[in-house]
Amino acid sequence: MSAIRVLPTVAVATLLLAAGAPSPLQAQSTLGLPEALAVARQSGPLRKMTDARRQVGLGQVGESTQWMNPSIEWRRENLGSPLQPDIFATVYLPFDFSGRRLALRQAAAAGRQRVTADASADQRDAELTVARAWLRAASALGTLEIVTQQHDALREIARVDNERLREGLVSEAVGLRTSLEADRARVALVSARNEAIVARTELARLLGVSDTQLPLVAAIQAPTLPSAPDSATAVSAALTHRAEVRAREAAVQEAQRRLTAEHRGVLGEVQLQGGTKETGGFMTGQVGLAMPMPVFNRNSGARQRATGQLNEARVWRDDLLRVVQGGVLSALQHYREVQSAALDAGTFDARGADVARIARLSYREGHITLTELLDAERAAADAMQAQLRWAGDAWMARLELERSLGARLHADSPLDLPVLASTPSGR
Secondary structure, three states, rough: OOOOOOOOOOOHHHOOOOOOOOOHHOOOOOEEEHHHHHHHHHHOHOOOOOOOOHHHHHHHHOOOOOOEEEEEEEEOOOOOOOOEEEEEEEEEEEEEOOHHHHHHHHHHHHHHHHHHHHHHHHHHHHHHHHHHHHHHHHHHHHHHHHHHHHHHHHHHHHHHHHHHHHHHHOOHHHHHHHHHOOOOOOHHHHHHHHHHHHHHHHHHHHOOHHHHHEEEEEOOOOOOOOOOOHHHHHHHHHHHOHHHHHHHHHHHHHHHHHHHHHHHHOOOEEEEEEEEEEOOOEEEEEEEOOOOOOOOOOOOHHHHHHHHHHHHHHHHHHHHHHHHHHHHHHHHHHHHHHHHOOHOOOOOHHHHHHHHHHHHHHHHHOOOHHHHHHHHHHHHHHHHHHHHHHHHHHHHHHHHHHHHHHHOOOOOOOOOOOOOOOEEOOO
């Protein structure tokens, strides 16, 4: 499969890759999609943000599950009186008589699973965001190459026609038209260059470096498109591998155990007491038991809240299952359509380049008119742009399918789930 190649011109390289401080990415001559995904997984700012949210979530889950601390009391009474002082030394030890804390700790275990699965899903979304940014930057650079080639060709044609005009070989209208088309191509070149800079800057931001530290973005190579699974197998794989499904299942378990804890919380915490007491010069021991009586507060508000949270968790889980199934079927249909177009789209850029080359040669030799040349130039540019768009769409179709199935996003290997064949098709 042919590819849109990186511009070899020194001017574009200087514009898009200025010298800057050393960075790990600068050791590479070009930045491909595998390298961008590797940075996103290891040290990208979105990965760091995901890790921070995971840490916050784990801390929040554990807040309500801590065991109560014991209390130590020392008290001296009868101060300022002729009576001998009474001296108390007492230890208060909370005791989970109802088992509420145990249920909360079980809920926390499910909560940690939920937070970890949510972090995995967030990381996958972050990787997809970086992949989109890389594809945008690579497509913008490919467009810049196409527009630059067209601009250079039209400028050369305008120069030739101006010479012909001075020699009286073409009409003034033809000379003005070629100059106009060259100026139009120059305006398009400015817009394409600006889009390449903007896309490159956004990619650098998502990778946590400045644009001067980012290598030149590699050209888009059409991806390998493995055979797609059938719909039932794909949905089954997604429900098994998607981190979001695990997160919502864990959220339901967490809510169930918190509801159990709130039902047990009617009695509240029991305190065991023990210590010493010195009265009238005699040292004695003391023991006690403190238990709140559920007379006015029977924890009904907390039980109602926990019931609502459980119902909400179940609704979110059921809705996610429908979203996952719909997303898999949609991604699968798009993937198959892109896969079926691979043979037709694979030579767009080569055929477009041939059309432009032949038309320019024919125009110089006087075999075609200016209108026919301009039509050929536009057809060639459209064909090369179509190849560029198809390569980007093919990558997005594959990445979206991998994400919907819960497979690893990777630029070099086929879809890495056992249910998917590794033999390329549609090539």
